Amino acid sequence: MLEERRLAVLKAIVQDYVATHEPVGSKGLVDRHQLGVSPATIRNDMAALEEEGYITAPHTSAGRVPTDRGYRLFVDQLSQVKPLSTAERKGIDRFLGEAADLDDVMSRTVRLLAQLTKQVAVVQYPSLSRSHVRRIEFIKVTDHKIMIILIVDSGRVEQRVVDCSVPVQEELLTDLRSRLSAAVTDQPFSSIPTRLEDLDSGFDPTGQPLVRAVIASILETVTEKLDERIVLGGTSNLAHYNEVFAMSIQPVLEALEEQVVLLRLLGEASPNQQVSVRIGHENEYVGLNATSVVTSQYGRENSPVASLGVVGPTHMDYPGTMSAVQAVAQYVSRILSAN
Amino acid sequence: MLEERRLAVLKAIVQDYVATHEPVGSKGLVDRHQLGVSPATIRNDMAALEEEGYITAPHTSAGRVPTDRGYRLFVDQLSQVKPLSTAERKGIDRFLGEAADLDDVMSRTVRLLAQLTKQVAVVQYPSLSRSHVRRIEFIKVTDHKIMIILIVDSGRVEQRVVDCSVPVQEELLTDLRSRLSAAVTDQPFSSIPTRLEDLDSGFDPTGQPLVRAVIASILETVTEKLDERIVLGGTSNLAHYNEVFAMSIQPVLEALEEQVVLLRLLGEASPNQQVSVRIGHENEYVGLNATSVVTSQYGRENSPVASLGVVGPTHMDYPGTMSAVQAVAQYVSRILSAN
């Protein structure tokens, strides 16, 4: 009973604070929620909650504000993901359904996510490391240059030009293509290094330099280009918080410019299909200690290819944001597997 | 004499204001610059300059601040592009020289420009419309799907998948490849629509649906993908101005998210090799009325392939920014023509 009401109070505090962005007091709480008790009782509960570190008072005569810990409890136990309205689902469907190619899907997704959540959206391109090779092709650009083209199941296409010291012979190229093709087609990227290991030994000595150069180049692409691509959207939503709230957006903008930071942010997503939420100081990167990050993976069931999510203030609408992120991830998954 | 000193005063005002970001008064001016006259005289000049609209007073008892018109005069007549130090040039050279592929060049350029100018950098990928086709290739992905690959002289590679209603015959594809290749190789993108116009008539009727589909797809790529790609950098520099200066960065962030706005921004660059500067209200987009945009085109002499530049507050260091933009544009031009 006692414990139960305390949680209800915390929930109410979070909800009110998210709605108003102002410290919430005991009086207002009983007015706006049916708690069935008087302000004085609430005050006792609030004192207890503060004692336990779930809420804090900015200064003596102000109301209380949830702490990161308070939000965590709220997210874990007090909130339920609210389903999107059918209108919203249809809107998403229509908007994403029109996408032509992968670039289009990504850019539409990021815009959609930013618009739905009114926050900064972060979308990662399907990760090569978790994709499969669908096809490999060569194009002879000049006598000494060939372009390698890797077509990936997620729709990505990687290309790279190799310089060779000797002129490229057409037959050799054909041979190489078929052998490489056999070796890597439909194989996961992560297995490529081992699969290409001894491939050069099968060729006659005159061709080996070229073969080695090609293989080296592919390996380079595989390892290097794993620095995945990320698209951002809704950055201007940051300005909104800057004005109302007293938090500087500089560190956040800096974080968003660091591909590495973003990748780790998305990479830390929980391995299961669920939505992952990191609140305030739970984020490793200090610049994001005043923000929360909501992410989800997308791709086929049990084998996600990448992540997407949003970055927003800790006082965000968690249920709404989580449902939006989850829904968008599901839609993107569906669209990508349709190819 | 009279006119001459007034210009000197304006120049001094701009310089001081850019340095301090505070309204500058007559006393400070004579202290920091060798003008050879007394504050009272300066005051007369300032009154005249204000009359003519080059400077303005925020309020009665504050110093003067340059207007957009004042900056314009400063840029046009009073400043000279200051050359970069050799150390800076070497730094640029080293940093950009390491770039491996086009993506790398673009991302390094944008970071470099942001770092040099401490402002927001905007770099446009080489424009297809001003590029030439170097090569066209087809890859049969499945029976009904072929991938078209366009290799462009600026290093870009565009690909697109076409769905065909009928199975694709290998010979037809070879035939199509050679004809298309002959038609478009080394031709500017802008000429492609006319060159492809009647190409389908040369094929036998059974192949025509495929040919038409391919041609349509290429045309689509040519026209649609002309929505060029743009990379941004240094957005966090905006936060700096936000704090010190009283200008909201929201509209600026919004503008930066709009590809269309950015493209127009870069597209309006003056046609010659010089650096183009648009100050405050000279920018068509209202969200950027409080900023200045410094751009330059890059590419071969007399045939630029794209633009790059920076967006910053109107009280920026124009000579420094202009020289940085110009230098970077030149370096990028050089690197791209090296391929």
Next chain:
DNA sequence: GGTTAGCACTCACCACGCCCGAGTGCCAAG
């Protein structure tokens, strides 16, 4: 005529002091 010194004037800015009210913690009664 252009330049300069002197002077009165204007205001943004800051510091101080004041009050107000929201919100609290505590206590004693229900």
Next chain:
DNA sequence: CTTGGCACTCGGGCGTGGTGAGTGCTAACC
């Protein structure tokens, strides 16, 4: 355990007065 009552705290809004930077004007000067 809950509740009404009450004293207390303290941030924020507001008027007040002082300060100083900067100006425009006028009259004298070269």
